[in-house]
Amino acid sequence: MTTRREFIGQAGVAAGAAALGLGSTRGPAARRQQGMTILILGGTGFIGPHVVRHALARGHRITLFNRGRTNTHLFPEVEKLVGDRNTDLTALEGRRWDAVIDNSGYTPHQVGLSVDLLNGATDQYLFTSTRAVYTDFTAEVMNEDAPIGPGDLPESEWTAYGPAKVLAERAVEDGFGERTLVVRPPVIVGPGDRSDRFTYWPDRIDAGGEILVQGAPTDPVQFIDVRDLSEFYIHLLEQQTAGIFNSVGPGAPLSSAELAYGIRAISSAPVSFTWVDWDFLAERDQMPQRQLPFWQPPSGRYLNYGRMDSSRGIAAGLTFRPLAVIAEDTLDWHRSREVGGEYRLRTGLDSATEAKLLAEWHEAGG
């Protein structure tokens, strides 16, 4: 006997409308040929605009729902409904869409409200979750069946980002059952990424010189390009797929050395890389994710953080751009931010700290 949760976990296959009990009689071919109506909860931040552009290019009709605060200049040709998903969803009442993409849900309260309202008003509800639902990365195979949530805490205390997303996923599952569609991305990178966690590397490498890279050259690194993610979303909806998907790239294992030298290929600046081990950096309070984006030491509970399994997503149509394309496009976008003055990155080592750490490392014999 397969439980509903197991079914959803295993359902990473293109499934027909009939198999999933969808209200719509339009199958994948009709969805592609005639286009779909898609509501995006959010749509004007980072992922949203890429999803909108790709969906419009595929001939779909888009409605955006948000508060009308972020990037209001975008998409004048697209229908925009205004409301606050925490308190006021009235603009969504009485409407119907083939599919909903929920990019802006972080808590079970928010997601429960929209799921309750939209359950009878759409065939599919794609929820943007996160790799952070896995708080322990020690499972041998880090696929969608690996444990999620902080098992040792009572659920009333699941308020941090990852645990709250676990509860939000559950709200989708409670409403949509076997039609649940959840995507769990790792760090999302590419043009428009204001976290700068990836952007630091092409920018730093293009500046040349001796470059400090954290950890070991063999450390595994994973991320997803925002355009690959957006294309995957629309593909999942066109195919009427249900299930839970790690949408983690790249397609083949990538070490930090391959990342560094792969990005170096797009620049003509003379560079050398010096790997500085994690313990040395930790002793000097240089923490992963903050100063040193964007991978973790592959040990302790992060053992397989950089080895997430994406085979279910790949079987459902997830594809990956080459690293050089991602790096070049990201750098071009970043340079466009610098027009009219230097742009200060949010993450990464500043040049004085990097030089000091490298000098100390060499003094210590590294």
Ligand SMILES: NC(=O)c1ccc[n+]([C@@H]2O[C@H](COP(=O)([O-])OP(=O)(O)OC[C@H]3O[C@@H](n4cnc5c(N)ncnc54)[C@H](OP(=O)(O)O)[C@@H]3O)[C@@H](O)[C@H]2O)c1
């Ligand atoms: N960045 C990463 O590396 C990463 C990794 C894994 C998962 N994620 C997930 O990606 C999602 C964020 O994506 P994004 O920011 O790129 O999404 P987005 O859809 O591009 O932008 C966020 C949107 O939410 C709207 N919004 C915010 N608060 C709202 C509210 N109370 N009511 C209605 N609309 C609201 C904003 O517009 P207004 O301000 O105008 O309301 C904006 O349109 C999150 O679910 C996050 O967990 C991100």
